[in-house]
Amino acid sequence: MEDEEIGAPYTKAQFLNAEQEMSMLTEQSLKPYGKEYAPAMFSRLSDIARIKMKDIIKWGRSNSLWPLQFGLACCAMELMDFGAARIDAERKGYLLFRGTPRQCDVMIVAGWVTKSVAPKVKRLYEQMSKPSYVIAYGECATSGGPWWESYNIIKGIDQVLPVDIYVAGCPPRPENLFGALMKLQERIRGKIAGYTTRGLSENLRRAEIEGI
Amino acid sequence: MAIMRINVGPIHPGTHGVLRLVVDVDGDTIKQVEPHIGFLHRGVEKLMETRMYMQNPSYTEKLDYIAPLSWDDLYVNSVEKALGVPVKEPALYERVILLEFQRIASHLLWLGTFVNDIGQLFTAFMWCFRERARILKLLEDVSGGRMFYVNLRLGGFNKNPPADFADRCHALADYLEQRIAEYPDMLDSNSVFMERTKGVGVLKKDDAIAAGVSGPVLRASGVEEDARKSHPYYVYDKMKFRAPVKTNGDCYDRYRVRYEEMLESISIIRQAVDMMPSGDAKGMPIRLIGPIAKPDTVIMQEEMPRGEGVIYMVPDKQRPYRISLRSPAFINLSVLPKISEGYRFADLFSIVGSLDVIFAEIDR
Numbered sequence: 001m002e003d004e005e006i007g008a009p010y011t012k013a014q015f016l017n018a019e020q021e022m023s024m025l026t027e028q029s030l031k032p033y034g035k036e037y038a039p040a041m042f043s044r045l046s047d048i049a050r051i052k053m054k055d056i057i058k059w060g061r062s063n064s065l066w067p068l069q070f071g072l073a074c075c076a077m078e079l080m081d082f083g084a085a086r087i088d089a090e091r092k093g094y095l096l097f098r099g100t101p102r103q104c105d106v107m108i109v110a111g112w113v114t115k116s117v118a119p120k121v122k123r124l125y126e127q128m129s130k131p132s133y134v135i136a137y138g139e140c141a142t143s144g145g146p147w148w149e150s151y152n153i154i155k156g157i158d159q160v161l162p163v164d165i166y167v168a169g170c171p172p173r174p175e176n177l178f179g180a181l182m183k184l185q186e187r188i189r190g191k192i193a194g195y196t197t198r199g200l201s202e203n204l205r206r207a208e209i210e211g212i
Numbered sequence: 213m214a215i216m217r218i219n220v221g222p223i224h225p226g227t228h229g230v231l232r233l234v235v236d237v238d239g240d241t242i243k244q245v246e247p248h249i250g251f252l253h254r255g256v257e258k259l260m261e262t263r264m265y266m267q268n269p270s271y272t273e274k275l276d277y278i279a280p281l282s283w284d285d286l287y288v289n290s291v292e293k294a295l296g297v298p299v300k301e302p303a304l305y306e307r308v309i310l311l312e313f314q315r316i317a318s319h320l321l322w323l324g325t326f327v328n329d330i331g332q333l334f335t336a337f338m339w340c341f342r343e344r345a346r347i348l349k350l351l352e353d354v355s356g357g358r359m360f361y362v363n364l365r366l367g368g369f370n371k372n373p374p375a376d377f378a379d380r381c382h383a384l385a386d387y388l389e390q391r392i393a394e395y396p397d398m399l400d401s402n403s404v405f406m407e408r409t410k411g412v413g414v415l416k417k418d419d420a421i422a423a424g425v426s427g428p429v430l431r432a433s434g435v436e437e438d439a440r441k442s443h444p445y446y447v448y449d450k451m452k453f454r455a456p457v458k459t460n461g462d463c464y465d466r467y468r469v470r471y472e473e474m475l476e477s478i479s480i481i482r483q484a485v486d487m488m489p490s491g492d493a494k495g496m497p498i499r500l501i502g503p504i505a506k507p508d509t510v511i512m513q514e515e516m517p518r519g520e521g522v523i524y525m526v527p528d529k530q531r532p533y534r535i536s537l538r539s540p541a542f543i544n545l546s547v548l549p550k551i552s553e554g555y556r557f558a559d560l561f562s563i564v565g566s567l568d569v570i571f572a573e574i575d576r
Binding site: 069070071072073074076077078080081084085086099111112114116117120121124146147149150151152153170171173 | 222223225229230250251252253254255259262270271274277278321324325337338339341342345358359360571572
């Protein structure tokens with residue numbers, strides 16, 4: 001059980017071996033100077049690693065959000081503005097728009113989702129590497145928006161995918177997307193309002209329950 | 213060699229939206245292209261029949277989300293004709309100014325994404341969006357909305373323009389002229405850009421007329437046709453401008469036509485600002501029960517950034533009984549199989565990009 005907790009590619013046994021090896025090397029290198037070696041530092045490191053690994057993974061995930069380059073309708077224009085000269089999202093590290101879902105973490109659903117596009121959006125979501133996050137950007141992706149009465153519209157992308165953040169507006173300003181991504185970072189770290197479980201994002205909670 | 217069938221899209225970064233292309237290639241040469249559309253269909257025409265006249269502009273704006281004001285203006289213009297409401301004199305000029313600014317913004321966005329598609333990554337994109345941001349700021353200050361304005365009312369606007377409107381328009385026109393003049397240095401001397409646009413996707417004059425394309429795509433094939441000249445609306449007949457025409461009909465000419473149109477738009481803006489009379493430009497407020505329409509059928513056409521848009525409307529008393537939209541982008545897309553045949557597979561994206569298609573307008 002403890003082995004699994006460490007996560008990552010290392011098992012506990014490998015960790016301990018590396019530790020022993022390191023302490024042996026340090027001991028040898030300190031010998032000529034007549035100094036004594038205290039192994040406490042490394043054992044403490046492994047303790048910290050075991051406890052902190054989950055937080056470190058969350059921190060790493062939250063700081064490398066790669067969005068999928070994918071636009072459906074009007075809001076995609078604001079998505080382009082988000083990456084362009086005025087807002088320049090690259091300075092915060094959000095802008096590594098990728099053409100393939102397999103390299104992406106965040107799907108920004110920008111635009112209305114019709115009945116014929118919904119299966120394709122779902123397939124893209126399934127192709128993304130897990131855990132992946134979904135932002136419903138704009139009224140149409142949130143609830144159907146002005147097309148609520150139309151016969152061909154999915155009334156909100158949350159009927160198809162689990163959504164982490166909803167952004168209101170028609171279309172929302174690019175600054176709102178900035179805010180949404182910062183909020184998503186906070187939620188991935190589990191930092192909202194003291195409720196760790198409620199603060200977790202929808203997709204991350206599923207990932208933890210399913211053990212991904 | 214055997215013919216291979218490649219599926220592109222419907223969600224693909226190169227297709228500017230939700231377009232599915234089924235391409236048959238022989239080696240690297242395109243044999244046949246079959247576009248599949250309809251992924252954004254939401255029944256706008258039917259929805260518009262269930263709304264009052266002045267509730268509909270928020271639907272028409274979303275038809276063409278790169279230049280929302282163009283469809284909005286066409287719809288409001290045709291409603292004004294159906295209801296017999298005259299437009300106030302200052303509002304006529306202000307509409308022309310805003311429409312031309314919108315045209316420049318649309319062409320700038322097109323240029324940025326087009327150049328991005330064909331491999332000249334992100335420099336031109338950043339430049340174009342830098343200029344477009346200034347235009348959107350002006351339109352936002354005039355109307356109150358950043359992307360969707362909904363500021364047109366029967367006979368005018370929702371509010372009067374700001375006090376320094378003329379000065380700001382002149383300053384912005386000067387800025388744009390200065391910046392846009394820098395583009396050819398970057399693009400026309402770029403061998404990658406020239407190789408991928410010159411002689412690619414040739415649309416001949418006869419084919420262009422037969423297919424019924426309009427706008428820059430038609431003018432790049434050597435036909436001088438512009439709805440602003442042939443069916444003048446608002447005060448376009450008082451303006452001195454020319455419709456740029458090129459003769460080769462390839463991707464490069466389509467770029468040149470749009471580029472020169474931006475310069476013409478700047479000159480139209482300057483003339484309109486100088487000729488604009490002072491006075492009230494406010495239109496009628498939106499009421500639950502508006503004026504009653506005449507029973508005559510209305511057909512209006514306007515020159516949009518993408519071509520000639522037409523509205524056919526059968527008016528009822530308080531709402532349109534039937535409304536039909538002629539989308540220029542839909543007709544322009546229909547020539548894609550013809551003009552991409554025989555070129556390389558990589559050229560397909562220069563050709564799709566050069567047609568400047570909008571799928572919200574095509575699928576409706």
